[in-house]
Amino acid sequence: MIDWFKRMAAVSALAFLAACGGSDDDPPPGTLAQEATEAGFSALVAAADKAGLVPALSDASATLTVFAPTDAAFTSLATTLGFASAEAMVTALDGPTLAKILQYHVLPARKSAADLVAGGGSEATLYTFDGAAATLALNTTAGVKLTDEVLTEASVTTADVPASNGVIHVIDKVLVPPGVLNVVQMAQLNPAFSTLVGAVVDADLAGTLSDATAEYTVFAPTNAAFEAIASTVESLTPEQIADVLVYHVLDSQVLAADIPFGTPVATVLGQTITINAGTPPTITDSTDSPAGIVATDVRASNGVIHVIDKVLIPTL
Incomplete structure (x- = not known):
């Protein structure tokens, strides 16, 4: 009798494997949360856990x-x-x-x-800002690249990782949303503003511009803009550089839609x-050369950044 049960069990196991296509088939994917955990995205999983998003990513x-x-x-x-x-x-x-992130x-x-x-x-995300879904700009001319609020790109390095309740695309940068980090942090995260950030830190202005209770509009010159006046900057005192900044x-906070064109602004x-x-x-300063506004409405938690291609020079 025992031998008969063993033979029946073996036949049943073979029939099950045949029905499933064999023992070498990949198991079905888990949920987004499970797949991220198994793939070793430890920082992402830890952040999702603290943010209370694991249940949503596990929802079948x-x-x-x-x-x-x-x-x-x-x-x-x-x-x-x-x-650290x-x-x-x-x-x-x-x-x-x-x-939010x-x-x-x-x-x-x-x-x-x-x-x-x-x-x-562009693609609308689950994050809502100013009453609307925040979007990511897409560039798909060579692979998939995503531009976030700080105007930097993340590349999809591995696409189409399956999950039972969606799909994962691996990217090489954390996407920074609007309205979460302050103006100094937003500038820190774009390498094109490294000279500006360094100058702000040296002038001891970072604390002021990080004030969560304030609202600012910052016209942010690029590194190239600072390079164009390198000799001028070298001739300025620290106090004059602080005045320039x-x-x-x-x-x-003055968004692009609210700019009072043609009116002097203090x-x-x-x-x-x-x-x-x-x-x-363009922006007219104390010089004869205006600055071009090349990007607008980079939204921070305490204001907005507009990108300009020239350092504005006051009367010194």
């Missing part, structure tokens, strides 16, 4: 797309912002802040790489600038 009825930054990407973000490590950053940030990495539908290529120039700051320095309508708009 969901259909989502997750852009998953690597641990190296989280470490890069953390060290740029002054944290990705773990230290996740520990320091509160759950709601982490939730991570929701900016999630699309509310399953989008394969082919879907992203075919879908157009605060000449780029308004003490209220800066924090006390001297005025005039913003002129055009394509692109």
Whole structure:
């Protein structure tokens, strides 16, 4: 009798394996949360856990797309912002802040790489800012690249990792959403502003511009703009450099749609600038050469940044 049961068990096992296509078949994928955990995205999983997003990523009825930054990407973000490590950053940030950052990495539908290529120039995320879904700009001319609020690109390095409730695309940078980090942090995260950030730190203005209770408009010159006046900067005293910097700051938030073209606007320095309508708009300072506004409305938690291609010079 025992032998008969063994033979029946063996036959049943063979029949089951045949029905499933054999023992070498890959197991079905787990949920987004499970796949991220098994793939070793430790910083992402820790942030999602603290943000309270694991249940949403484990929901069997969901259909989502997750852009998953690597641990190296989280470490890069953390060290740029002054944290010792990705773990230290996740520990320091509160759950709601982490939730905003991570929701900016999630699309509310399953989008394969082919879907992203075919879908157009932008995708709406699960993160809501100013009453609307925050979007990511897409460049699909060579692979898939995503531009975030700080105007830097993340590349999809591994696409179409399947999950039972969506798909994961691995990216090489943490995407920075609007309205979460202050104006200094936003500038820190764009290498094109490294000269500006260094000057702000040296002038002891970083603390002021990081004030969570204030609202600022910062006209941010690029590194190339500073390079163009390198000899002039070398001739200035530290006090004059500080004056130059605060000449780029308004003490209220002025979005592109609200710019009072043609009207002199007082800066924090006390001297005025005039913003002129055009394509692109320009800014008149104390010199004969206007600055072009090359990008607008980089939204921070305490104001807005507009990118300019010339350093504004006050009367010194």
